[in-house]
Amino acid sequence: MSFLLLLVALASACSRNVPSLVPKPGAPPSPRLEFRPPDDAVLTESLKSSVGRSGAPGTQEAELTTVTRFTPEQGGWLLTQRVTQARYSRDGAPVETLVDDVLTRFALRVRLAGDGAYVGVVEPEAALVALAAVAPAGQDVSPLEGFFAPEALENRTRSEWDVKYGGLYGRAWEPGARSYVVGTVPLGGREVTYLLERTFSGTVPTGHGEAMLFSLRCLEAPGADASPQVLEALSQAGNPELTPGVQCEGEQLLGRGRFIPVRRGLTLRATLDGETWTWAAKSQLESLQAPEEERR
Numbered sequence: 001m002s003f004l005l006l007l008v009a010l011a012s013a014c015s016r017n018v019p020s021l022v023p024k025p026g027a028p029p030s031p032r033l034e035f036r037p038p039d040d041a042v043l044t045e046s047l048k049s050s051v052g053r054s055g056a057p058g059t060q061e062a063e064l065t066t067v068t069r070f071t072p073e074q075g076g077w078l079l080t081q082r083v084t085q086a087r088y089s090r091d092g093a094p095v096e097t098l099v100d101d102v103l104t105r106f107a108l109r110v111r112l113a114g115d116g117a118y119v120g121v122v123e124p125e126a127a128l129v130a131l132a133a134v135a136p137a138g139q140d141v142s143p144l145e146g147f148f149a150p151e152a153l154e155n156r157t158r159s160e161w162d163v164k165y166g167g168l169y170g171r172a173w174e175p176g177a178r179s180y181v182v183g184t185v186p187l188g189g190r191e192v193t194y195l196l197e198r199t200f201s202g203t204v205p206t207g208h209g210e211a212m213l214f215s216l217r218c219l220e221a222p223g224a225d226a227s228p229q230v231l232e233a234l235s236q237a238g239n240p241e242l243t244p245g246v247q248c249e250g251e252q253l254l255g256r257g258r259f260i261p262v263r264r265g266l267t268l269r270a271t272l273d274g275e276t277w278t279w280a281a282k283s284q285l286e287s288l289q290a291p292e293e294e295r296r
Contacts, residue, residue, distance in 0.1 A: 030172040030173055030174045031173055031212060031256055032170075032171065032172045033169045033170070033171065033173065033212060033256070035112075035115050035116030035169040035170065035259055036257070036259055037070035037077055037079075037258065037259040038070065038258050038288065039070050039071060039072055039077075040290065041288050041289060042068070042069050042287075042290070043067070043069075043261070043287075043288055044065065044066070044067050044068075044285070044286045044289070045066050045068065045261065045284065045285055045286060046063070046064070046065055046284050046286050047062075047064045047281070047282070047283045047284075048061070048063050048064075048281070048282055048283075049061070049062050049279070049280065049281040050278075050279070051278070051279050052277070053275050053277055054276040054277075054278070056275070057091055058090060058091065059090070059091055060088070060089070060090050060095075061089045061090075061092075062086070062087070062088050063085075063086070063087045063088075064083055064086050064103070065083070065085040066081050067082050068081045069081075070259075075113075076111060076113045076119065077111070077114070077116075078109060078110070078112075079108075079109065079110040079111075080109050081108045081109075081110075082104075082107050083104050084104065085104075086099070086104060087100070088100065098141065098144060099144065099147075101130075101134040102127060102130045102144070102148060105134060106126045106129070106130040107126070108157070109121065109123065110157060115169060116169040116170070116259070118158050120158075121150075121154050121157050124150035124153045127150075127153055128145065128148050128149065128150070130148075131144055131145065131148055162181055163181055163183040163196060164252070165254075166181055167179045167180075167181060167198075167233075168198065168214075168254065169259075173200040173212065174200065175201060177199070177200045178197055178199050178200075179197075179198045179229070180195060180197055180198070180230050180232075180233035181195075181198070181233055181237075182194070182195055182196070182233055182236075182237035182240060182242075183196050185268060185279050187270055187277040187279055188270075188272040188277050192246060192272075193242050193243050194218045194242060194243060194246040194248065194268065194270075195218060195221070195230070195233070195234070195242055196216060196217075196218060196219075196248070197216070197218070197219050198215070198252070199214060199215045199217075200212065200213070201213045201214065201215055201251075203256060204253070206262050208255055208260050208262055208288060209255055209256070209258075209260070210255070210257070211260070212253070212254050212255075212256050213251060213252075214252045214253075214254070215250075215251050216248065216249065216251060216266055217248060217249050217250075218246050218247055218248035218249075218268065220242075221242045221244070222234070243270055245271050246268065246269070246270045247268070247269045247270075248266055248267060248269065249267060250264070250266035250267060251264070260285065260288065261283065261285055262284075262285050263282075263283065263285065264281075264283050265281070265282035265283075266282070267279070267280040
């Protein structure tokens, strides 16, 4: 939707002159992000992540392929996501794990409000049901039970959605405008908490239509002169203590007309007990297809 600003020039030279209504071009409206998922299409994404310490062996990598559908429901949306492929490796060597079996066995279903706000996971206990179905008899799977527990799955899903999309939709964006959100990532046996700044850079053409480009970076703990937006983001997260010295950079591309997660990449570094840990994650939209095409 576009809006035209008309600037009316009023004649002032002589009272007998007829006023001249000459439209002057105004500034184009700032682009808006509205949450309009493609309910007529299936989104296939590739996701990659890695975790490692500088100069130390044991770098872990994960690669997933997901298929996501959105269904209108009660004024909001139901997101249904399945993992169709999952691969894990350590220092480049494949690692067999039950995690990929669990992920490919159950569908993650999430309710979203009409504006894209996160509501909650539907039947979060489905992950534990899938784990019980694939776990070998007698094998201790208590760590995985904790990972896939309903509360843990709910918290992890909410955090991931909010970090990627929270606060971005339902508003107009001018170049240089910013939004803030608090995120967490497990590193070195602890939870690293960071403050992410998302800055709108402009619109760019992509293979999936026009997209809005955001640059990403981590900020230090705010001081007394922190902006209201930063303080609000911290308050919404419960005013957590930020992990000192966290640095990150990346970018995110989101479709302008519809909810299309074109691309996102973020690399984060944190020094913990004298060791530098690096976590990198990137996602890429591979295809946007009608449901019948996806089944072929």
